[in-house]
Amino acid sequence: MTRPKLIELVLKNxxxxxxxxxxxxxxxxxxxxxxxxxxxxxTKCIGCSLCAIECPADAIKMIKIxxxxxxxxxxxxxxxxxxxxxxKCVYCYxxxxxxxxxxxxTTNKYDIAGPSKPTSEELSLSTLKKVG
Amino acid sequence: MAITKIVEVPLVIAEIPIGPQHPALHExxxxxxxxxxxxVVKVEVNTGYNHRGIEKLCxxxxxxxxxxxxxxxxxxxxxxxTDCYVRALEYLLGLEPSxxxxxxxxxxxxxxxxxxxxxxxxTMAEVIGFDSLFMQIMLDREKAMKAxxxxxxxxxxxxxxxxxxxxxxxxxxxxxxxxxxxxxLRPRVEYYKKVFEEDETIVKRLVDVGRLKPVxxxxxxxxxxxxxxxxxxxxxxxxxxxxxxxxxxxxVVTRKEGDSWARMMVRWDEVLESINISLYILDxxxxxxxxxxxxxxxxxxxxxxxxxxxxxxxxxxxTYYVMSDGRSTNxxxxxxxxxxxxxxxxxxxxxxxxxxxxVPVILTSLDPCISCMxxxxxxxxxxxxxxxxTVRELASGKV
Numbered sequence: 001m002t003r004p005k006l007i008e009l010v011l012k013n014x015x016x017x018x019x020x021x022x023x024x025x026x027x028x029x030x031x032x033x034x035x036x037x038x039x040x041x042x043t044k045c046i047g048c049s050l051c052a053i054e055c056p057a058d059a060i061k062m063i064k065i066x067x068x069x070x071x072x073x074x075x076x077x078x079x080x081x082x083x084x085x086x087x088k089c090v091y092c093y094x095x096x097x098x099x100x101x102x103x104x105x106t107t108n109k110y111d112i113a114g115p116s117k118p119t120s121e122e123l124s125l126s127t128l129k130k131v132g
Numbered sequence: 133m134a135i136t137k138i139v140e141v142p143l144v145i146a147e148i149p150i151g152p153q154h155p156a157l158h159e160x161x162x163x164x165x166x167x168x169x170x171x172v173v174k175v176e177v178n179t180g181y182n183h184r185g186i187e188k189l190c191x192x193x194x195x196x197x198x199x200x201x202x203x204x205x206x207x208x209x210x211x212x213x214t215d216c217y218v219r220a221l222e223y224l225l226g227l228e229p230s231x232x233x234x235x236x237x238x239x240x241x242x243x244x245x246x247x248x249x250x251x252x253x254x255t256m257a258e259v260i261g262f263d264s265l266f267m268q269i270m271l272d273r274e275k276a277m278k279a280x281x282x283x284x285x286x287x288x289x290x291x292x293x294x295x296x297x298x299x300x301x302x303x304x305x306x307x308x309x310x311x312x313x314x315x316x317l318r319p320r321v322e323y324y325k326k327v328f329e330e331d332e333t334i335v336k337r338l339v340d341v342g343r344l345k346p347v348x349x350x351x352x353x354x355x356x357x358x359x360x361x362x363x364x365x366x367x368x369x370x371x372x373x374x375x376x377x378x379x380x381x382x383x384v385v386t387r388k389e390g391d392s393w394a395r396m397m398v399r400w401d402e403v404l405e406s407i408n409i410s411l412y413i414l415d416x417x418x419x420x421x422x423x424x425x426x427x428x429x430x431x432x433x434x435x436x437x438x439x440x441x442x443x444x445x446x447x448x449x450x451t452y453y454v455m456s457d458g459r460s461t462n463x464x465x466x467x468x469x470x471x472x473x474x475x476x477x478x479x480x481x482x483x484x485x486x487x488x489x490x491v492p493v494i495l496t497s498l499d500p501c502i503s504c505m506x507x508x509x510x511x512x513x514x515x516x517x518x519x520x521x522t523v524r525e526l527a528s529g530k531v
Contacts, residue, residue, distance in 0.1 A: 019271050030281070031281055031282055031285070033285060033300075034281060034285055034286070035285040035286050035291075054196070054197070056193070056197040056199075056200040056201060057200075090200060090204075090289070090291075091286065091289070091291075092200045092203075092289075092291040093285075093291070093299075094196075094200065094427075097299070097427040097428075098427055098428055100428065
């Protein structure tokens with residue numbers, strides 16, 4: 001019975017980079033089209049609620065756009081937008097695919113943990129212009 | 133001092149619970165082992181620690197939402213579950229996806245088989261105390277995960293297969309990336325296969341442990357690599373030739389030994405076979421037809437009737453039964469029968485006669501997936517009846 005050549009492996013591993021990533025300080029390498037955090041572009045969103053109806057994880061809630069923002073799509077008569085709870089979201093991108101006006105912006109961001117509850121509120125409202 | 137009295141200690145059979153929380157088990161399962169000294173005389177398999185009521189949940193949600201719920205029955209083989217469910221729905225509709233979509237589905241499932249088999253081989257190395265091998269295999273498994281991420285958009289949860297096709301297409305740059313990763317992975321898998329063949333520790337711990345005769349396999353309806361390692365040539369891919377398997381050349385790996393070692397070796401050979409299938413798909417991907425259907429126009433109500441589909445999951449044959457009443461947007465019934473359900477619940481006879489230390493080895497060689505197998509049907513053997521348990525009964529602990 002022959003043994004696998006260990007010496008070669010030991011020397012190789014001695015001089016190679018560590019395989020682990022120091023995560024919070026060093027980002028994990030992900031693909032550009034990785035299914036990460038997604039949010040609605042409110043200049044396109046028409047407030048149809050289809051994403052909230054179709055969400056398998058029930059992570060999307062339609063809420064009122066707060067006053068003090070301009071640039072909302074004219075078809076959005078009810079002035080509502082999808083608020084995604086990233087804690088509940090399973091990142092299946094059903095909302096992205098089902099949107100009739102392709103209003104969702106997709107990113108490959110995956111590190112959502114933080115002191116506050118992760119939602120799409122800030123990201124979605126950043127697509128609008130703030131007035132006053 | 134002379135011996136004045138001899139006390140005879142009667143042989144006591146000890147009951148040793150292994151699980152539901154145990155370092156050798158990665159998921160909650162209780163093996164009640166009755167041991168006479170070190171020798172196992174009886175094993176009872178107790179399940180029910182991970183029951184989530186997925187089948188009922190499917191009845192309460194729409195057909196399309198169920199796609200994503202079903203992907204979460206089992207984390208490791210999610211694309212296979214979705215493929216089986218989607219094919220059952222396509223049989224109801226009488227819909228045939230384009231050849232390109234079929235090839236891409238097979239590619240996802242084969243990438244999944246590669247990483248699933250590597251995972252269980254790594255777990256086996258860990259269970260027998262070979263931790264450095266566990267880490268090495270897990271490191272190389274990342275290549276298969278990366279390939280899956282490039283193809284589907286996520287390392288684990290594919291959410292890739294949908295009624296009528298797949299959810300994203302593949303271009304030449306991605307093809308080259310996946311090919312590169314698989315070509316890098318192949319020599320590593322060949323090396324690990326050699327380690328499993330030649331390493332003294334592994335051979336001593338695995339060879340002749342949990343030997344399974346072909347007659348036992350058919351008697352207890354064991355499926356997948358467990359059956360193939362005992363020489364029973366059963367593979368849904370070769371038997372049904374679903375999706376694109378009718379056009380892709382591949383071998384069904386079988387072995388005659390039937391012990392734990394043979395089961396692991398069948399898995400290594402299948403990984404190599406899956407790499408060949410994946411490379412063949414990347415070279416021969418048909419370009420006709422649209423692989424990605426418009427998700428806005430997916431059917432919401434399916435024709436009345438029932439359909440039944442089966443796939444070869446990494447752990448064996450997986451079947452889905454879907455029933456539609458033709459009126460509702462929700463399925464009337466979804467029945468899942470997973471390979472682990474057969475392989476684990478019917479495996480209690482395999483442990484008898486082995487030592488206690490062999491119990492985790494035999495269990496791991498069966499590749500248990502506890503989240504897959506938690507289905508509740510009570511079969512009363514004495515009265516020859518069976519009935520389903522309601523969630524309320526389960527919650528109140530009456531069963």
